[in-house]
Amino acid sequence: MDILLMHCSVYDIPTSHRVGAIVHGGSADMRLLRGPGPDRELDQQWGGRLQRALDTERKELGGGPLPLGSVARVHRGSLHCNFLLWAVTSPAAGGSEAPTAPSLSANHDAVIAALEFAAERSIARIAFPALGHGAEALEADERLATIARAAHAYAKQRGAAGRSTGVEELFLCESSTVV
Structure with a gap:
């Protein structure tokens, strides 16, 4: 698996x-946070009404909060990919206040889950923004490095088991960061 740094947004x-999946780090209750930030940008790029699609997907998955580190497939809307992967990096939002940033281990687990999900579906290319936005978030370059480390661990584990990674290219995307 090649890991490429893209100086652009995942959008x-x-x-x-073109990527098969765009990964977005979100809450276990699949709720978009109000106000400026990555959730609002995603909703705008998706074409509006993303919350409706998230609610539908959550209902199909049983209605409760998703486990930390898991992923859910969501319709792509207007995104230029095959589907959106909602990576659960933080607990249920439980209100309108901005949550604290997810831990690096939650991001790591979500990256592994996204790569496994993509590999099972023969997705050759996957794109990640710097997961882990929120209050007290680490710098974007550290969050991108966490994704790269998780991808490396995933590739190493698959190689040790004699299996291909399934994913050929992973794009680390950050338009506002020089890394």
Whole structure:
């Protein structure tokens, strides 16, 4: 698996590098946070009404909060990919206040789950923004490095088991960070 740093948003990846899945780090209750930030940007890029799609998916998954570190497949809306992966990086939001940033271990587990999900579905390319937004979040370069470390651990584990990673390219996307 190749890991590429893209100096663009996950929503602005060139069409020559179209991805099968875009990963978004979110809460266990699959609720979008109000106000400015990555959830609002995702909703706008998705085409609006993303919360309705998230509610439908959550209902299909049993209605309760999803486990930390898990992923859920969501319709792509207007995104330039095959589907959106909602990676559970933080507990249920439980209100409108901004939650604290997820732990690096929650991000690590969510990356592994997203890669496993993609591999099971023969997704060759997957894109990640710097997961872990929130109050007291680490710098984007550290969050991107966590994704790269998790991907490396995943590839190492699959290789030790004599299995392919399934994913050929992982794009680390951050338009506002020089890494």
